[in-house]
Amino acid sequence: MNIHPLPPSALKGEGMTSQRARDRLAATLKESGIQDARVIDVIRNLPRHHFIDQALHSRAYENTALPIGHGQTISQPWVVARMTEALLEFGMPQKVLEIGTGSGYQAAVLSALVPQVYTVERIEELLRQARRRFRQLGITNLRSRYDDGKLGWPDEGPFDAVILTAAGDAIPHAILDQMTPAGVLVAPVGSPSSQTLIRMRGDGQGDFVQEELGPVSFVPLLGGIG
Incomplete structure (x- = not known):
């Protein structure tokens, strides 16, 4: 399948996907407590509407989660920003593993900030769509895998940082x-x-110190592939 780069007009957006809409979102994130200017700048410049169905483009820069099919969502921008900020707070990781590619938006945000991103998705159709988006955006420092996310990506470990975009009762020991x-x-x-x-x-x-960062709402972390 041929992958065609996005035209500049698609990246720039218009109306509800324009730079003005993105600037409003960035301002909302800052007002809501996001402090890392690097994270805010990436979210301001990344075309979030590119990661959702065209019918939802008018809502792309609202600070809300949106459906992407298969019972999954693209996370609320504030949550993406908060998780990314928390991951980077104590230094820049060189190699990051993401569990749950979904639309690809979180991975794309990370790819603009860290040298290497590895992302695993258990739903083949979602990963196929995400890969197309990565290619259209020219992202080259990101690798993806169709597999059970609970297994991580052992062949590419160890990782300096890991981010999960689905919730389980506990973090899998394999990760x-x-x-x-x-x-x-x-x-x-x-x-x-x-x-x-x-x-x-x-x-x-060999031990971990854990801290709570606040209440959230995510889809469940499931095993296997779909």
């Missing part, structure tokens, strides 16, 4: 085992009715 001793992990944890965003930081000796 923790693929982190560097001083690695950072950001993920939602809990049941569908009560989830908390957590950050785990390796102490360099």
Whole structure:
């Protein structure tokens, strides 16, 4: 299948997808407590409407989650910004693993900030669409894999940082085992009715220090492939 780059007009957007709409979103994120200017700038410049169905383009720069099919969503921009900010707060990771590619938006945000991104998705059709978007945007420092996200990506570990975009009762041990001793992990944890965003930081000796970053709402972390 031929992949055609997006024309400049598609990147720039118009009306509800224009730069003015993106600037308003960036301002909302800053007012809502996001402090990392690098993260805000990436979200301001990345065409979020490119990651959702055209019928929803008019809502692309609202600070809300939106459906992407297969029972999945593209996360609220504030949540994407907060998770990314939390991942980068203590230094720039060189190699990041994402579990749950979804639309590809979170991975694209990360790719603009860190040297290498690896992302795993269990729903083949979502990954196919995300890969097309990555190619159209010219993203070259990102690798993707169709597999059970609970297994991580052992062949490419260890990773300096890990981000999960779906919530389970606990972080799978296989993923923790693929982190560097001083690695950072950001993920939602809990049941569908009560989830908390957590950050785990390796102490360099094999143990992790965990902190809670606030309530969130994500789709469930499922095993297998679909």
